[in-house]
Structure formats: C-alpha cells, structure tokens
Amino acid sequence: MAKNTSNLQIDSARLWGTIHDTAKFGATPKGGVRRLTLGPEDKQVRDWFRTACEAAGCEVHIDALGSMFGIRRGRDMSKAPIGLGSHLDTQPTGGKYDGILGTLAALEVVRTLNDAGIETETPLCIVNWTNEEGSRFQPAMMASAAYAGDFTTDDILSRTDAEGVSVGQALDSIGYRGAEPVGQIKLSSFVELHIEQGPILEAENKTIGVVDHGQGIIWYNGTMTGFASHAGSTPMPLRRDALATFSEVVLAVEKLARDHGPNAVGTIGEVVVANPSRNVIAGDLTFTMEFRSSDEATLAKLDRALHPVVAEIAARRKVAIDLDTLWRKEPTHFNADVIKAVETATNMLGYSNRRVTSGAGHDACNMNGVMPTAMIFVPCKDGVSHNELEDATQPDCTAGANVLLHTVLSLAGVAQ
Amino acid sequence: MAKNTSNLQIDSARLWGTIHDTAKFGATPKGGVRRLTLGPEDKQVRDWFRTACEAAGCEVHIDALGSMFGIRRGRDMSKAPIGLGSHLDTQPTGGKYDGILGTLAALEVVRTLNDAGIETETPLCIVNWTNEEGSRFQPAMMASAAYAGDFTTDDILSRTDAEGVSVGQALDSIGYRGAEPVGQIKLSSFVELHIEQGPILEAENKTIGVVDHGQGIIWYNGTMTGFASHAGSTPMPLRRDALATFSEVVLAVEKLARDHGPNAVGTIGEVVVANPSRNVIAGDLTFTMEFRSSDEATLAKLDRALHPVVAEIAARRKVAIDLDTLWRKEPTHFNADVIKAVETATNMLGYSNRRVTSGAGHDACNMNGVMPTAMIFVPCKDGVSHNELEDATQPDCTAGANVLLHTVLSLAGVAQ
Numbered sequence: 016m017a018k019n020t021s022n023l024q025i026d027s028a029r030l031w032g033t034i035h036d037t038a039k040f041g042a043t044p045k046g047g048v049r050r051l052t053l054g055p056e057d058k059q060v061r062d063w064f065r066t067a068c069e070a071a072g073c074e075v076h077i078d079a080l081g082s083m084f085g086i087r088r089g090r091d092m093s094k095a096p097i098g099l100g101s102h103l104d105t106q107p108t109g110g111k112y113d114g115i116l117g118t119l120a121a122l123e124v125v126r127t128l129n130d131a132g133i134e135t136e137t138p139l140c141i142v143n144w145t146n147e148e149g150s151r152f153q154p155a156m157m158a159s160a161a162y163a164g165d166f167t168t169d170d171i172l173s174r175t176d177a178e179g180v181s182v183g184q185a186l187d188s189i190g191y192r193g194a195e196p197v198g199q200i201k202l203s204s205f206v207e208l209h210i211e212q213g214p215i216l217e218a219e220n221k222t223i224g225v226v227d228h229g230q231g232i233i234w235y236n237g238t239m240t241g242f243a244s245h246a247g248s249t250p251m252p253l254r255r256d257a258l259a260t261f262s263e264v265v266l267a268v269e270k271l272a273r274d275h276g277p278n279a280v281g282t283i284g285e286v287v288v289a290n291p292s293r294n295v296i297a298g299d300l301t302f303t304m305e306f307r308s309s310d311e312a313t314l315a316k317l318d319r320a321l322h323p324v325v326a327e328i329a330a331r332r333k334v335a336i337d338l339d340t341l342w343r344k345e346p347t348h349f350n351a352d353v354i355k356a357v358e359t360a361t362n363m364l365g366y367s368n369r370r371v372t373s374g375a376g377h378d379a380c381n382m383n384g385v386m387p388t389a390m391i392f393v394p395c396k397d398g399v400s401h402n403e404l405e406d407a408t409q410p411d412c413t414a415g416a417n418v419l420l421h422t423v424l425s426l427a428g429v430a431q
Numbered sequence: 432m433a434k435n436t437s438n439l440q441i442d443s444a445r446l447w448g449t450i451h452d453t454a455k456f457g458a459t460p461k462g463g464v465r466r467l468t469l470g471p472e473d474k475q476v477r478d479w480f481r482t483a484c485e486a487a488g489c490e491v492h493i494d495a496l497g498s499m500f501g502i503r504r505g506r507d508m509s510k511a512p513i514g515l516g517s518h519l520d521t522q523p524t525g526g527k528y529d530g531i532l533g534t535l536a537a538l539e540v541v542r543t544l545n546d547a548g549i550e551t552e553t554p555l556c557i558v559n560w561t562n563e564e565g566s567r568f569q570p571a572m573m574a575s576a577a578y579a580g581d582f583t584t585d586d587i588l589s590r591t592d593a594e595g596v597s598v599g600q601a602l603d604s605i606g607y608r609g610a611e612p613v614g615q616i617k618l619s620s621f622v623e624l625h626i627e628q629g630p631i632l633e634a635e636n637k638t639i640g641v642v643d644h645g646q647g648i649i650w651y652n653g654t655m656t657g658f659a660s661h662a663g664s665t666p667m668p669l670r671r672d673a674l675a676t677f678s679e680v681v682l683a684v685e686k687l688a689r690d691h692g693p694n695a696v697g698t699i700g701e702v703v704v705a706n707p708s709r710n711v712i713a714g715d716l717t718f719t720m721e722f723r724s725s726d727e728a729t730l731a732k733l734d735r736a737l738h739p740v741v742a743e744i745a746a747r748r749k750v751a752i753d754l755d756t757l758w759r760k761e762p763t764h765f766n767a768d769v770i771k772a773v774e775t776a777t778n779m780l781g782y783s784n785r786r787v788t789s790g791a792g793h794d795a796c797n798m799n800g801v802m803p804t805a806m807i808f809v810p811c812k813d814g815v816s817h818n819e820l821e822d823a824t825q826p827d828c829t830a831g832a833n834v835l836l837h838t839v840l841s842l843a844g845v846a847q
Contacts, residue, residue: 148710245817280667401660
C-alpha cells in the first residue's frame, strides 16, 4: 500500500475547476470575490459545499456557529478524525484563494482517496470554519476560537455587524445555525493549506512553505474626541482637530512597527469621521488598529510602547484618545510532529520548500491550542491577498494539495 | 423724523422668541439644529418664514434656486430695494444662530418699522439665500454665487448630493423651485448680520464687529490610490498605504497654514476609506481640503506651496494623489460706504466695536461683487460655530439687529 499511496496525486484539473466554478458565488467585476460571512453568497457556497461533501461520501455536521464538518469514515471509527480545511468566507473585496484553496483542497483529497479506493485507519474531517475574515463580525476566526474554548458560543452568537445584525440572526437567516454544540466534534490533529499572503516564497522561488510559526496579533478599537468648529474662523493655534490628531497616531503606529521590525507590522485600516463636512474641523472619529509579530516579546513591547506615544499626542493636541484592546492572540508555535509530517511529504514529492512564519492569523492557530496542528503555504502573486487581484498558479495549488494529501495520509495511516 | 428714528430700537424679546421658536425645525438633542438645505426641516422653516414675511406686509418672491425675497414697499418703487438677510440652512450638526440670526433680524427690522409706522424712501428686501452651508450640495453659497453671475442656474440645478439627488429635484420635492429667474430681483445694496464664528470680539469684549474684509477660500477634492493588501503579511517596507499617505498630507496642510499664519487657515475635514477592513491596508480613499486667507497673495502662496509638498509625499510613498480645485473665491473687500454706514450706526447706538475680517465665507461676499455690501458681526461664545454648542447672548443679538436697523435706515432714507 505504501507504494501505491506514495505515487498518489490529486486531480489538478478537478481542483482548479472547483476553485473557479465556486468563485461565481460573490464574484466581483475585477475578478475577485465578495463573500461576507453568513451573507447570501456565503449561503450559496455553503450549500454547494455540503452537497459536494455528501457526494464524496462524507457525513456533514454543522455546529452551533455554522462551522461545517464533513467526516469521511476510517477503518477505526473509535479514533478522532484528522481535520483538514480552512474557510470559504472572504474580505469585502477579496480573492479566489484565501481560505478557499484549503477548503476545496481538503475536498479534493477526499475525492482522490475515493477514486483510488483508499481507506485510512483514522477517519478524516473536512472543515469549513465560519467567519475567518472578521470583516463583518469581530473577532476574526471566531468560530475556531470558540471551538478552542477562547469564547463561549453565546458570546459569539451575540456579536453584531455594522447594521446591528447578530451572528445568531445571520446564522438563522441562511439556515446554518447547526445542532452540534461547538467543540463536540473532536479532532485528533489539524492541517490547513493556505496561500502565503506574503512575498517570501515567490521571491525565493519556493513551491511550498512549511509553516512553523504564526504571528501574534493585538486588535484595538479607538475613538478620538476633539472639538468640531468652523474651518474658516478657528485660528490654527486654537484648534482641537481630531483628524490631524489621528494622522499623528497613524504615523506613530507605522514608526513603532518599523522600529521593532523586521518581525513586526502595525496597521490602521479604518477611520470614520462623525458628521463630516468640508468646512468643519473634525470633532469626533472612530478607528481600528493592529500590531502583529511572531515573537511574544516584540508584540508585548509594541503594546507597551504604543500607549505613552498616544497619550503624548492626545495631551499636546488636547484631543481625547480612547484605545480599547478588542482581541489579543499570542504567537503560535505549531506542533513539531505535524510540521515534520508536512516537511516529509513535501520532500517525498520533491517540491522546493522552506520553513516560514504565517503573517496572517488562521483558524489553524486556534486549533494548535487544542490539538497538534501545522500549515502548508503555497506562493501567491506579489504576495497579494485581501485584494481582488489575489492570484496563485495551478501548479502551486496542486503541489499544496498533494502535500496536504500525503501529510494527512501519514497522520491517518493507510488501512492494511 | 430723524429724531424719531434715531431712538428706534428693535423688539428684543420678539427677535429672541423667533430665533428660539424656529429652532424647533431640525432641533437636535444637544440643543443645536440639523437643517440641511432643501430637506424637510428646511421646508418647514421656509414655510414659516414665507408666512411671517407676508404677515409683515412683504411681497414674497422665490427664484429658480429657491432663494426667498420678501419686498417691503418704499415711497419710491422705482428704486432697487436694499437687501438685508442671510440664510436659514445649517450644518449637519449646526447651531441656532449661524445665518438664522441675520435672516430673522431682517424680519425683525421690517416688523419694527411697521410698528413705528415708518416708510422708507427706498424699498427693503428681506433675503433667505438657498444653501449657504454647502454641506449637502457643493459649492457653499451657491444661490448667491449664481445671483452674482459666478455660476449658471442650470449648472447649480444639476449639482447632486451624496445620494445623487440634484438641486433641481430637491427644490421640486419641497416645492421651492420659484418662478423668478435668478438675479432678476435687483437690489441696490446688501447688509448681512451674522455671528462672528471666531474668538476675537469676545476676547476683546466688543459688542459689534464692523466687517471690512472676507477671507478668500480654495476648496479641493482629493483621491489617493495605494494598494490594498494583507495587514499581517505585507512587510512595512513593501506597503503602499493610502491612509498613512493621507496622514502625512493632513499634517502637511496644517503646517503650511501655520507657516503662512496668522492670516491663513488650512483644513482637511473629510476622509472616506474605500472598502475599509481592520486587517487590510487602505488602498483607496477620498478626502476634501481647504485653505483660507483674507490676503490674495497669501492664498496664492498656499496653493502654490501645496502641490509640490503633496507630489513629494505621493512619490516617496508610491501612492497616487489626485487633487482637484473644486472652487476658489478671492478675498472680499467690502464697500467703503456701507462699512461707514454700519460704523456710524454702531457709534450712534453707543456699542463698543472694532473692524474685523470674516473668517467664514458668506453670501454677502458674493453680493459684494455686484452691489455695495458690508456685514455686521456679533460675538458668539468661545468663537464656536458649525457645532451644536454654538451660542450667542440676547443683548448681543439685539445690538446687532439694532445696528442692522439703523444701517438700513441710513441707506434707505426715511420718507419725509
């Protein structure tokens, strides 16, 4: 059997076909995908995915937060399944690969095993996690975090989007509030294939990234309160301009990240001025902020350094700045055995590779807290993601799926 | 008659009552007014104002842009009326006095002359200009600008708000697209009473500001195009962050205004990030910008200095910045004879006063281009306006209305 399976390859054309066929659910004019979690396009792709998993002989379970689990039987059903998958939701202007590749490659792995008539010792479980992106509901990766015990199910169900719709209401509106309590479907390990979302593999011309670390993340919500007054008749020295104050904070966050680099990034991606008018000095605004590093000490240093810098700007400008830590995730150190399984499969298949750190957060980072976990990266064009221009090649996606296949086989064992 | 009229005073309680009674049209919880031009609250106050003008014996005309003209007959109807008034629209979170004081004080002047049985030689015309604020439709002061010939009526009618509603559609929706061609109602001079919207009169404890200049204004619309990518996996040196670029521009505009001060201000009051997400680097955004100065040379210097500064930031950050000049108004030098009439009336009434420059743009600045014009300022609390906290005292508003009364009388002449 070992001989048979070592030659086994996934069906590249079928994988590529499912990626591009399902991209129609939320397709954007620029060739990207807008599939906000638990929205109508998410329902469309979920319905398609459930049907496809069942057609591949999987028993589909849906938990109370809408995460989908397609279980393929193994010879020994007393063993907890090996999880493989990712997510099918996207950013507001996202691409065709982020999350989607890992979920559809997991389906392709099962289809390949079916075609080859291979039964594994341990059962497998294809997973589609709810709301990995965190664009519509915060925090990101909420469903896998709840699975890992970081949040209660009720807490997550009560989170609301910008229109005040709760996760619970959104689940009901698309019929994906499942019967399974969150965390009840036990897995013995988890493997996630994903595009790199960074420039390293492409720059070094490597096909596979063996992911050994994940960046830690701190998310903040902020508000600023200056004083709205007439832009023509308020002398410059008498202003309490919230937008000028915000601008100093944006540049300070950028500088902090650079000063703590290269293993650190800091971003302010959102700002909303209250009651804006071109001839009124901005009085109130809200914004979001984040820091990331794969090193605990660096992340802690960034957080410590941030507050006095912001306080100095606020005091000097007489503008109140309120910063709340919305979410904090320490850096991830993936499981040595699963990393080794990924590396062994990659080398067996002869793909060029290197160890990499994940710059983005992933559901796998949550899984790693409760079970042996690792990730597989493939290059994406110019390191671009969270953008409609996100792109990856068929050979690279195929290579990633083959590594996923053989990693899972080595973890699950082939029934003799 | 001179003796009679020199003792004449407006009815302070009646003026104060109309200001606070009409503040219910668009009243906000914080005690301000939200009365966006040509919206439902604007219709309410316009209907009230028309009825009040007619009750005061005025013949009300409405022009094709909705500006309202209430004509009080004079002995010699061959003479063009003397205009007095301001506007009744407000900022999104505006106050009870900006524009409103000047319009209701004009009504109070006519009511006072009626009560005293005084006929003027030259007719008078109470004016309520459409869209002085420019918050819903740009540019600000569009109706008085069209009256002065700076824009065609059709151009202004085609301007649209954020929802794509045109000025023409908005006028029809509230029934204020009038029959009079814009500019047909000729006036021989114009006097506008307004709150200062600045801190000078209060700081120097003066009751009346005799306005001899108005600031010139340049309005810009801007867009920035960087590249939206993943906030976690895009290294700091590889970013093309539109929001960080915008922040540099905000601080550069602030510095330019300070460097050219004290007779200069620069403001960025609006920014909108396209498809914002907390974990996506901002790729595209739009913003507005303005400079003001009462000195032509300073205003020109600011405009010249701006472009190379913005170009340097754009080139260094590899973010495209597009700046369009939406509107430019050169500084206003009000008419010497009308300024003298205001100053004489003020001194006759014994009010403390000083010459001041208007930091804000006013309809009077447009009128000054086509007829002898001046303005009267009264103090407002802390120089605050365009804010729900905008405040002024009854004695100061009364003093301003009395100066308006006697300025108009000296210009119109009392029928012998």
